[in-house]
Amino acid sequence: MNTVTQNMATCSRAVWRVVSGCQRLSAVRPVYSDLSSTPLHTIPGRTFAVARTKTKGKKKEEEEEKKEVKKQHVIDDSNRHKPFGKTAWAPVDDVYILRYYPRKVHHVGDAVELLKAYRALDFTPTQQQVYIDLRLDMKLEKKKKVDPFVSTVHLPHPFKKEMNKVLVFTEDAKQAEVAQENGAVIVGGTELIQQILDDEISADFYIAVPEMLPKLVPLKNKLRKKFPKSKRGSVGINIRKMLELFKIGHEYMVEDNCFVRTQIATLDMPSEHILENLHTIMADVYSHRQQTANLGPFIERAIISSQTSEGLWIKPEDLVPKTEKKEEEEL
Numbered sequence: 001m002n003t004v005t006q007n008m009a010t011c012s013r014a015v016w017r018v019v020s021g022c023q024r025l026s027a028v029r030p031v032y033s034d035l036s037s038t039p040l041h042t043i044p045g046r047t048f049a050v051a052r053t054k055t056k057g058k059k060k061e062e063e064e065e066k067k068e069v070k071k072q073h074v075i076d077d078s079n080r081h082k083p084f085g086k087t088a089w090a091p092v093d094d095v096y097i098l099r100y101y102p103r104k105v106h107h108v109g110d111a112v113e114l115l116k117a118y119r120a121l122d123f124t125p126t127q128q129q130v131y132i133d134l135r136l137d138m139k140l141e142k143k144k145k146v147d148p149f150v151s152t153v154h155l156p157h158p159f160k161k162e163m164n165k166v167l168v169f170t171e172d173a174k175q176a177e178v179a180q181e182n183g184a185v186i187v188g189g190t191e192l193i194q195q196i197l198d199d200e201i202s203a204d205f206y207i208a209v210p211e212m213l214p215k216l217v218p219l220k221n222k223l224r225k226k227f228p229k230s231k232r233g234s235v236g237i238n239i240r241k242m243l244e245l246f247k248i249g250h251e252y253m254v255e256d257n258c259f260v261r262t263q264i265a266t267l268d269m270p271s272e273h274i275l276e277n278l279h280t281i282m283a284d285v286y287s288h289r290q291q292t293a294n295l296g297p298f299i300e301r302a303i304i305s306s307q308t309s310e311g312l313w314i315k316p317e318d319l320v321p322k323t324e325k326k327e328e329e330e331l
Helices: 002-027 055-068 109-123 173-180 191-197 210-225 237-247 271-285 322-330
Strands: 129-136 149-152 167-170 186-188 205-207 250-255 260-268 297-308 312-314
Touching: 002 129, 109 297, 109 312, 129 250, 129 271, 167 173, 167 237, 173 186, 173 237, 186 191, 191 210, 205 210, 205 237, 260 271, 271 297
Parallel strands: 167 186, 167 205
Antiparallel strands: 129 260, 129 297, 149 250, 250 260, 297 312
């Protein structure tokens, strides 16, 4: 009994201590009479910012700013005693390092004479090929571009000794006779398709009359760029005219979307003939893009070289056809 009474006494003392402590806390606690008795609800806070939607005007402004940053800063060296990043305007000696001096750009006539002089100094063959390397600006208005093209030109002074092999697709007896009379190597219809696929026959150029095009679809993957097309002038009714062009015509194409690399003459030809061939090709190149004041020059860079010589940079303005120059002056 004594132990029970002792335990009850200790429990009562502990309860009394707790009650007395709560009373002391309630006495110290401040009373807020103005606040409502309703419990406060915490408002959830947003820990991130909502991305603003860009308007079309701001997008265009940002795109224009990016384009301006991408543009290379052009340094004006006209009033400097020496070009920026170079040693001098021109070397003093005959032996010098090219990267220390600005690249020399020649007139077309002077470049041709230099190629002939280099050949004599190097004792290289006189009948070596002369090439032209052009970089074109294929841009048009409203984000459009000139499509890479393939063209055939009738040069005023041909440098090939042999005529091109031309194959004519036709099933008309009269047209076949005209083709054979005007120098076609092979003339035929659908019977030639399998022979071409099996590499039994081949030609430099393939021309066809319009009625044959639907029948020649199996040859598209085989012939590729040589497949007859009206844009290239290899599809038509006038077989005689097409043969005159392709028998002695010179073909060139745009490679890597903006480069034209083609032979224009041989070095043993007179300088006047080389220049005439070059200007003929340039006139045909310029015909593939309509010139306006906003587009700028079509040829960005031009290099002429022979088979064994170094490439000489020439002035692109010398290659602009006379008709194009007149139009630019009028604008």
